[in-house]
Amino acid sequence: MNSSVADMTKKERRAIPRQDMNERDAKERAKCFDEVTLGYSLQEAQFEAARCIQCKDPACIKGCPVGIDIPGFLDCIVQGDLHGSINKLWERTALPAVCGRVCPQEMQCEAECVVGLKEGREPVAIGNLEMFIADWARENGVKNEVVIPPATGKKVAVVGSGPAGITVAGDLALKGHDVTVFEAFHRAGGVLLYGIPEFRLAKDIVDYEIEGLKELGVKIEYDSVVGRTVDVDELLEEMGYDAVFIGVGAGLPNFLGIPGEELNGVFSANEYLTRSNLMKAFDFPKFDTPIIPGTNVAILGAGNVAMDAARTALRLGAKSVKIVYRRTKEESPSRQIELHHAGEEGVEFEFLTSPLEFVGTDGKLSGIRCERMELGEPDESGRRRPIPVKDSSFVLDCDLAIIAIGTQANPLLTNVTKGLELNQWGNIKADEKSGKTTKEKVWAGGDITLGQATVILAMGTGRDAANSIDAYLNGESW
Amino acid sequence: MYRIIKREEMAEGTIVLNEIEAPQIAKKAKPGQFVILIANENGERIPLTMADVDKEKGTITIIYMIVGKSTELFASLKVGEGYAHIVGPLGSPTHIENFGTVVCVGGGTGTAVLHPIARGMKEAGNEVISIVGSRTKDYLILEDKMSKISNELHICTDDGTKGRHGFVTDELREILESKKVDLVVAIGPVPMMKFVSLLTKEYSVPTMVSLNPIMVDGTGMCGGCRVTVGGEIKFACVDGPEFDGHQVDFDNLMQRLTAYKHEEEHSKECMLNKKV
Numbered sequence: 001m002n003s004s005v006a007d008m009t010k011k012e013r014r015a016i017p018r019q020d021m022n023e024r025d026a027k028e029r030a031k032c033f034d035e036v037t038l039g040y041s042l043q044e045a046q047f048e049a050a051r052c053i054q055c056k057d058p059a060c061i062k063g064c065p066v067g068i069d070i071p072g073f074l075d076c077i078v079q080g081d082l083h084g085s086i087n088k089l090w091e092r093t094a095l096p097a098v099c100g101r102v103c104p105q106e107m108q109c110e111a112e113c114v115v116g117l118k119e120g121r122e123p124v125a126i127g128n129l130e131m132f133i134a135d136w137a138r139e140n141g142v143k144n145e146v147v148i149p150p151a152t153g154k155k156v157a158v159v160g161s162g163p164a165g166i167t168v169a170g171d172l173a174l175k176g177h178d179v180t181v182f183e184a185f186h187r188a189g190g191v192l193l194y195g196i197p198e199f200r201l202a203k204d205i206v207d208y209e210i211e212g213l214k215e216l217g218v219k220i221e222y223d224s225v226v227g228r229t230v231d232v233d234e235l236l237e238e239m240g241y242d243a244v245f246i247g248v249g250a251g252l253p254n255f256l257g258i259p260g261e262e263l264n265g266v267f268s269a270n271e272y273l274t275r276s277n278l279m280k281a282f283d284f285p286k287f288d289t290p291i292i293p294g295t296n297v298a299i300l301g302a303g304n305v306a307m308d309a310a311r312t313a314l315r316l317g318a319k320s321v322k323i324v325y326r327r328t329k330e331e332s333p334s335r336q337i338e339l340h341h342a343g344e345e346g347v348e349f350e351f352l353t354s355p356l357e358f359v360g361t362d363g364k365l366s367g368i369r370c371e372r373m374e375l376g377e378p379d380e381s382g383r384r385r386p387i388p389v390k391d392s393s394f395v396l397d398c399d400l401a402i403i404a405i406g407t408q409a410n411p412l413l414t415n416v417t418k419g420l421e422l423n424q425w426g427n428i429k430a431d432e433k434s435g436k437t438t439k440e441k442v443w444a445g446g447d448i449t450l451g452q453a454t455v456i457l458a459m460g461t462g463r464d465a466a467n468s469i470d471a472y473l474n475g476e477s478w
Numbered sequence: 479m480y481r482i483i484k485r486e487e488m489a490e491g492t493i494v495l496n497e498i499e500a501p502q503i504a505k506k507a508k509p510g511q512f513v514i515l516i517a518n519e520n521g522e523r524i525p526l527t528m529a530d531v532d533k534e535k536g537t538i539t540i541i542y543m544i545v546g547k548s549t550e551l552f553a554s555l556k557v558g559e560g561y562a563h564i565v566g567p568l569g570s571p572t573h574i575e576n577f578g579t580v581v582c583v584g585g586g587t588g589t590a591v592l593h594p595i596a597r598g599m600k601e602a603g604n605e606v607i608s609i610v611g612s613r614t615k616d617y618l619i620l621e622d623k624m625s626k627i628s629n630e631l632h633i634c635t636d637d638g639t640k641g642r643h644g645f646v647t648d649e650l651r652e653i654l655e656s657k658k659v660d661l662v663v664a665i666g667p668v669p670m671m672k673f674v675s676l677l678t679k680e681y682s683v684p685t686m687v688s689l690n691p692i693m694v695d696g697t698g699m700c701g702g703c704r705v706t707v708g709g710e711i712k713f714a715c716v717d718g719p720e721f722d723g724h725q726v727d728f729d730n731l732m733q734r735l736t737a738y739k740h741e742e743e744h745s746k747e748c749m750l751n752k753k754v
Contacts, residue, residue, distance in 0.1 A: 290741030363733030
């Protein structure tokens, strides 16, 4: 193992620049679904980890929703102790390979990193290093060798196998509880599977992390829509579950509510991405689910999901892909890295542009009537409000339009479950610290409580709920 | 795997019945609800409304016409083999009560979906008049079963090979002229449901139709199954599959059903070429 990095002086360490992540060439990758990021070499990882100054009171840990011992796992890398490093990660997360890839580190751990607070310096690339260690463990067959305590005999049902549900399942299995996950789809992973494309998070990584859960004793019931196939009360009263965690996500896509939305060629991002990601329509006809590969594609919205849809459309062979957004790049809710990657691959941007109507002939989309906008005074979100420019309407030609303007709570489960209080947006009301809902023995977390958030925030709520469930199963009163 | 315990060709090489072990779905299923089936791990998600449920045996029955690659795959499954995945019951159940006189109109394999609803209507105390239509007599299904649960059964074929030579709407018009009807339930090909709805509108008779648009998840997640009803967008998977026939934009539905026509043909071609 390379020990020279560990021997470097503080001054030498300070001189190391942030190690860029190796990426597949933009032109090459825009034509295939292979992962964009190629990872670090061991040496790059050790150089990067050596940039950490091992603060006494590490702010980065506070920036992490699941409280990973970041200086600890980084120091192990510097020392060449990769086993030690992955174990540090596994103490707090069941999904390091996923989080290393999709967490918005620049708003969390890396935003707090003291190294990056100094002028002209960049924070330690914590996310890249998490990915490096997780990939090393997977590629080398290193298993989480935790000792599971004797079975407690308590049964927990987890509804949904997305980031929140997976976290709860993993945490409670590690405490010796008997956990069953109920998943509506035929594969587990939730949004990691249907939402995030292959080129950003390879699906064999998700499968691998799910397999790890199964090795901890977690059972998964596929094809089970809770609220239809089985009800929450049935789980508690007839099937003997002592606790239920609801992590069904925010699955209902928003539409624009403008004329022409019913035309063929207009999709929700949820549908477009589910077809391509979960159903593997990108590999049609080997896989049976079809997808319409547009020639001129417009994406409405500029969040992370919009970037995923845009980059998917490019890979499916579109000649032109345009992001249509009523504000500017600065107000875009997408991560900067996603905007950057999309732009590099050839996605174009129509900022300050708002859709008015989908137009088409014979039921098929041919374009979007749009108008130009300008920025006015700040609105309640603090961002400058876009105002239409008079007489600026025009038709943007496209044969495929993908609406990516967010999702809301799916009422499928909440409509039929008595005693669950919801907020005005239909999200389940849950205690911020414990995840307890207004229904006894039922906890909730992830997007069904948060609205639309991130993978790691969902995992954070899952972690809190798991602690609360464990305490309850050990005799704490409701 | 969801094992097939009975397979029957109701019309040779065209219409197939499968009775499948799915105890949890059978336990919860009500008339009018659907399931989504996947033939194998590479398969697509196909929604089909259940034709029957046996809660004691823990089985569900589906009846489908072979039209594309997926239904070809379904039809190739033998007794003892099974579907990789089935999820359900999905959608809202049919609203069944004693309306008075209910005319149940079934076209093609829509009759399979209609049967449990008609039976429910009969059990709720309604006078049930059924009209069953198909292109030709070989494609007529469930004649005996429909006859058992109907006060009257009328058969129509497009080519006159059995029953009335004509469309179900011809028969329906005569009934609407001759007596007071409280509800019409129409399930079948989209054009049939469209013309039944246009007809009953003339007579101001409430009409319920069951729609089968293209779907992916079946839980409200993708919006692919959106239909225009009363000028508003509805999701057939969670708001339906049954809607007020007088409010449905059938032309839009027909248009949306053709969205993948080219891909569907290509997929089937690839499959058949491999066989040859």
